[in-house]
Amino acid sequence: MKHIIFALCVVAGVAFGTPIRAQEEPIRAVISAQIEAFEADDLDAAFTYASPTIQRMFGTAQNFETMVKNGYPMVWRPGDLKFLALEERGGLLWQDVLVRDLQGALHILEYQMQQDDAGWKINGVTIRRATAGTA
Template structure:
């Protein structure tokens, strides 16, 4: 009986929490759309994919765009990108993306995602590690 109750509780927990895997497609779509907006220098649209917290930090699309150009040039002008693991940690979802910049260097970016009433938003990006050269 004890094992049955434990299994029942585990099944209930899985049923109540949407699996990270089910969120892969909408999360990837948000990240891709923001990068496409960056490539087009459409910072107004790119800013709409940022969470309210990020929008509050930068205040407007112009400030946000300047930060991306200066701090994340591999996202502003990527050569190639590939989605890696989507992980749940501490109740939050993190999407890893490998980006090759225009000079051929690889970067692993960790996107912290936040779900709101209007879907997924990007709540921060951390450069986890970078490699020199090409692979």
């Protein structure tokens, strides 16, 4: 009986885990591309990776730039970054990214992702300071 339950759990894990895992690469590519655009000071390109909701909220790439520079300086000019888990939380996909800022402090950025006809977009980012042992 234990073997049957274990087998069912493995099958369920594979069946439900695969769709999320299949999204890791495209989601990570979007986040990486936006960060590369920030580093290149290509504000228009960076703004295209934001969801329509975020684009409406800020209106222009210049307003978006101001928000990112003031609220997310570790993304504007990251020292280093590492992708962590992609998880479903509350019916939404969240990509966690460990970022070391230029001063050496570690932060975990939780990217809320949204998919539309054009692909994946960033629909918000929550910052939390990384704890010791995270890296």
